[in-house]
Amino acid sequence: xxxxxxRKDAARNRxxxxxxxxxxxxxxxxxxxxxxxxxxxGVGVGTAYRRFASKEExxxxxxxxxxxxxxxxxxxxxxxxxxxxxLVLYLERSLEVQARDLGIxxxxxxxxIRTDQHDWQRDRLAPLVDELAERARSxxxxxxxxxxxxxxxxxxxxxxxxxxxxxxxxxDGREDLAQLYRRYLWIALDGLRASTAGTSSLPxxxxxxEQTHTLLxxxxxx
Amino acid sequence: xxxxxxRKDAARNRxxxxxxxxxxxxxxxxxxxxxxxxxxxGVGVGTAYRRFASKEExxxxxxxxxxxxxxxxxxxxxxxxxxxxxLVLYLERSLEVQARDLGIxxxxxxxxIRTDQHDWQRDRLAPLVDELAERARSxxxxxxxxxxxxxxxxxxxxxxxxxxxxxxxxxDGREDLAQLYRRYLWIALDGLRASTAGTSSLPxxxxxxEQTHTLLxxxxxx
DNA sequence: CACGTACCGGATAGACCGCATCCATTTGTA
DNA sequence: TACAAATGGATGCGGTCTATCCGGTACGTG
Numbered sequence: 001x002x003x004x005x006x007r008k009d010a011a012r013n014r015x016x017x018x019x020x021x022x023x024x025x026x027x028x029x030x031x032x033x034x035x036x037x038x039x040x041x042g043v044g045v046g047t048a049y050r051r052f053a054s055k056e057e058x059x060x061x062x063x064x065x066x067x068x069x070x071x072x073x074x075x076x077x078x079x080x081x082x083x084x085x086x087l088v089l090y091l092e093r094s095l096e097v098q099a100r101d102l103g104i105x106x107x108x109x110x111x112x113i114r115t116d117q118h119d120w121q122r123d124r125l126a127p128l129v130d131e132l133a134e135r136a137r138s139x140x141x142x143x144x145x146x147x148x149x150x151x152x153x154x155x156x157x158x159x160x161x162x163x164x165x166x167x168x169x170x171x172d173g174r175e176d177l178a179q180l181y182r183r184y185l186w187i188a189l190d191g192l193r194a195s196t197a198g199t200s201s202l203p204x205x206x207x208x209x210e211q212t213h214t215l216l217x218x219x220x221x222x
Numbered sequence: 223x224x225x226x227x228x229r230k231d232a233a234r235n236r237x238x239x240x241x242x243x244x245x246x247x248x249x250x251x252x253x254x255x256x257x258x259x260x261x262x263x264g265v266g267v268g269t270a271y272r273r274f275a276s277k278e279e280x281x282x283x284x285x286x287x288x289x290x291x292x293x294x295x296x297x298x299x300x301x302x303x304x305x306x307x308x309l310v311l312y313l314e315r316s317l318e319v320q321a322r323d324l325g326i327x328x329x330x331x332x333x334x335i336r337t338d339q340h341d342w343q344r345d346r347l348a349p350l351v352d353e354l355a356e357r358a359r360s361x362x363x364x365x366x367x368x369x370x371x372x373x374x375x376x377x378x379x380x381x382x383x384x385x386x387x388x389x390x391x392x393x394d395g396r397e398d399l400a401q402l403y404r405r406y407l408w409i410a411l412d413g414l415r416a417s418t419a420g421t422s423s424l425p426x427x428x429x430x431x432e433q434t435h436t437l438l439x440x441x442x443x444x
Numbered sequence: 445c446a447c448g449t450a451c452c453g454g455a456t457a458g459a460c461c462g463c464a465t466c467c468a469t470t471t472g473t474a
Numbered sequence: 475t476a477c478a479a480a481t482g483g484a485t486g487c488g489g490t491c492t493a494t495c496c497g498g499t500a501c502g503t504g
Contacts, residue, residue, distance in 0.1 A: 006479095006480095007471085007472060007473080007478095007479060007480065008471095008472070008473090009471070009472070009479095009480070009481085010472095010479075010480060010481090013480085013481085031462095033461090033462060033463080034462090034463075034464090035462075035463080035464095036462095038482090038483095043481080043482075044481055044482030044483055045463095045464085045465095045482070045483060045484095046464095046465080046466080046467095046480090046481065046482055046483070047480075047481055047482065049463090049464065049465080050479095050480070050481085054463085054464090055462095055463085109382075109386070109438070110386065110437070110438025110439065119435075122431060122432070122435040126431045126434075126435070127431075130431060143421050145421075145423070145424055145428070146409070146428070147428040147429075148431065149428055149429045149430065149431060149433075149434040150405065150406070150409075150428055152434055153383050153386065153402070153405075153406060153429075153434075154383075154406060154409070156382055156383055156386060157379030157380055157382050157383045157406060158379055159382075160331075160378055160379050160381075160382030160383075161375050161376075161378055161379045161382075164331070164332065164375065164378060180375070183372065183375075184372070184375060184376060184379060184410075186413075187368070187372075187376070187410060187413040187414060188406075188409060188410060188413055189413070190412070190413035191408075191409040191410055191411070191412035191413030191414075191421075192409060192413075194421070199365050199367075199413075199416070201367070202367055206367070206368070206369040206371055206372055207369075207371045207375075208371065209344060209348045209349075209352060209370065209371060210344070211371075212348075212371040212374055212375075213341075213344040213348070215332070216331070216332025217332065228450095228451095229449095229450060229451065229500090229501060229502080230501070230502090231450095231451070231452080231500075231501070232450075232451060232452090232501095235451090235452085253491095255490085255491060255492080256491090256492080256493090257491075257492080257493095260453095260454095265452080265453080266452055266453030266454055267453075267454060267455095267492095267493085267494095268451090268452065268453055268454070268493095268494080268495085268496095269451075269452055269453070269454095271492090271493065271494080272450095272451075272452085276492085276493090277492090
């Protein structure tokens with residue numbers, strides 16, 4: 001890296017670009033343009049391209065922070081005494097992040113981008129997820145035939161459900177639409193439990209046929 | 223419609239276009255070009271545009287057949303004596319269709335296209351799904367708090383998981399990769415059951431961390 | 445069988461979009 | 475002050491998708 005202290009204004013613009021990038025990638029996903037980011041950051045396109053040679057480079061820079069966040073969630077989950085509670089905490093928090101941030105969801109689902117320096121998925125996150133699953137299995141709370149990779153794929157599915165709901169959508173005065181995916185998380189959790197001690201109460205009410213239709217319809221226009 | 227009997231060659235080309243469209247939309251999704259379809263059908267672009275004024279029109283024509291197929295699956299499921307078995311049959315078959323056909327999966331998920339004549343989702347399919355769920359609830363096999371719309375959203379999630387696996391992918395000699403999503407279907411099914419009579423045995427083996435990584439990596443290049 | 449017309453094919457025009465560069469101008473700092 | 479560093483955005487390039495146009499072809503009716 002050419003890290004020989006940036007000029008004051010340059011450093012400030014770099015921060016602005018990172019912030020705008022986080023914001024824009026979160027909302028519109030990874031195919032937002034670097035030009036978009038520049039405009040959104042209030043700087044010229046040229047400035048953006050001087051700071052980050054390509055869009056990928058910007059994404060990589062943003063990614064580091066977000067992987068740290070996910071790793072923190074995992075370590076916190078592992079620190080929870082009860083193995084099942086830890087598992088639930090991880091899934092809830094991780095999915096909350098991905099529901100809010102389309103960009104990171106796309107990356108964790110293996111879509112869109114192919115940035116070389118992100119073997120972190122295997123190297124940093126995956127072992128922790130595996131450990132979380134292993135611990136829950138050993139404690140007899142997670143069914144024996146489920147592994148850490150299953151948790152990954154389940155997250156991919158649940159994230160897809162959460163993307164079904166447009167950004168700040170409400171429907172018939174329902175404010176909990178953004179949490180709809182949690183219904184299905186909890187159904188999945190009941191399916192993941194070893195001891196089938198009944199069913200959990202689902203955190204969000206189901207949608208009516210009309211509401212579902214409106215939602216999916218609305219989605220086509222975005 | 224100008225249905226005053228097409229000339230023989232025109233009719234033949236229309237069929238070719240429909241077949242090519244089905245094939246291409248299934249494999250590459252709905253953003254395949256009408257020019258692509260024409261080329262794939264072995265006819266000129268002009269021919270394609272004479273037959274179908276726009277891509278949407280072609281999609282609509284194809285859609286009719288596929289909705290019929292889905293409706294047939296639903297009716298078959300409703301005809302199964304055991305309510306739970308019917309539910310399982312529906313989900314298995316419907317997801318199999320969507321796993322094979324990216325185009326219809328995109329439409330059922332409310333993505334991509336906004337074709338006006340397809341309120342069929344609410345009008346033809348949704349009531350049947352609802353009936354299926356209602357029947358299973360009444361029979362005491364489906365948990366009380368789950369509705370037909372929940373089945374829709376679950377399918378969206380599971381379809382997303384199935385799209386994780388590239389077309390004819392194998393990994394370490396595993397031939398069942400295309401069925402990976404069924405693991406998660408069965409986890410979901412266990413979560414949907416009212417009587418928690420233990421856990422089902424999952425139909426496909428879990429992936430290792432390395433296999434998962436390879437899969438998601440590979441996906442980025444498509 | 446001959447003629448008109450519906451049809452064919454594909455080159456091509458036109459619109460749009462994303463990426464990246466270049467350079468005249470401004471700003472920071474030694 | 476002076477000069478290197480940084481700025482901004484107009485601009486060029488290459489790609490994609492949509493859709494049309496028109497010289498040539500083949501169907502099928504009289």
